[in-house]
Amino acid sequence: MTSALISAPDLADRLGQRDLRIVDASWHLDGRDARADFAGGHIPGAMFLDLDAVSDGDSPLPHTLPTPAAFAASAGVLGLSDRDCIVVYDTAGLFSAARVWWMLKIMGARDVRVLDGGLPAWTALDLPLETGVPDRPPFGLFSPRFDSEAVVGLEAVRGALDAGQQVIDARGAARFRGEAAEPRPGVRPGHMPGATNLPYAALLEPDGRLKRDAALEAAFTEAGIDLDRPVITTCGSGVTAAILTLGLHELGRPSRLYDGSWAEWGSPEGGPVVSGA
Numbered sequence: 001m002t003s004a005l006i007s008a009p010d011l012a013d014r015l016g017q018r019d020l021r022i023v024d025a026s027w028h029l030d031g032r033d034a035r036a037d038f039a040g041g042h043i044p045g046a047m048f049l050d051l052d053a054v055s056d057g058d059s060p061l062p063h064t065l066p067t068p069a070a071f072a073a074s075a076g077v078l079g080l081s082d083r084d085c086i087v088v089y090d091t092a093g094l095f096s097a098a099r100v101w102w103m104l105k106i107m108g109a110r111d112v113r114v115l116d117g118g119l120p121a122w123t124a125l126d127l128p129l130e131t132g133v134p135d136r137p138p139f140g141l142f143s144p145r146f147d148s149e150a151v152v153g154l155e156a157v158r159g160a161l162d163a164g165q166q167v168i169d170a171r172g173a174a175r176f177r178g179e180a181a182e183p184r185p186g187v188r189p190g191h192m193p194g195a196t197n198l199p200y201a202a203l204l205e206p207d208g209r210l211k212r213d214a215a216l217e218a219a220f221t222e223a224g225i226d227l228d229r230p231v232i233t234t235c236g237s238g239v240t241a242a243i244l245t246l247g248l249h250e251l252g253r254p255s256r257l258y259d260g261s262w263a264e265w266g267s268p269e270g271g272p273v274v275s276g277a
Helices: 008-014 034-040 068-077 097-106 118-124 154-162 173-177 213-221 241-250 261-265
Strands: 020-024 085-089 111-115 166-169 231-234 256-258
Touching (some): 008 118, 085 097, 085 118, 097 111, 097 241, 154 166, 154 256, 154 261, 213 241, 231 241, 231 261, 241 256
Parallel strands (some): 085 111, 231 256
């Protein structure tokens, strides 16, 4: 199994290679303007991917997957080909980059990596930054090969829970227990009956890098996850669930991601909700 992670020094050594494409996939739940942050400083050669724009515009849910054709068109505008080596990062360390890694991967990108530790790991080494908005690159030909088995919807999650399968929720403990209000209006607090809480931050080192090997495995097993059984990941809106998916990938374990996540399940028309531990 090839790691999906790349270190800042390794990426710096590869700058300028013809098949390398770098994507700033920063997105903030609080609405902060990630595009403005990108203009203020980004890794040389990077392009900015707007997670909200590269989504299903007809869905009432936030940034759900677009069609493969629509995704391919958006990727092409950024100069991305499914044959490129694509490195994704964000300004938080590891937050929204995992979501875009997952999107690229299930849409057919052959070699997509996540910058371990994100932009903070890059700047900590005093590596160069560019400012401003780069010129649009030549259009890239992204030929999608959608892996429909990697994503699930509400009814599939309902069936998995009824069958006693593992569903892991990456939201914080207070939100999972229903003790904190959800950030999206009209979404009920609490969690799915039978789901297990594993906040995504439990997979991260203090500097934002993903834990490795035994420490990463322990994050799952200490939460009660049996790594030999099937797993569905979920969160608030499908972003941090991808961090759990990335962690499972690094352990050589497959998983499926619930794209609608709590934004759908916790809606008035969603699934059953419970509170408490």
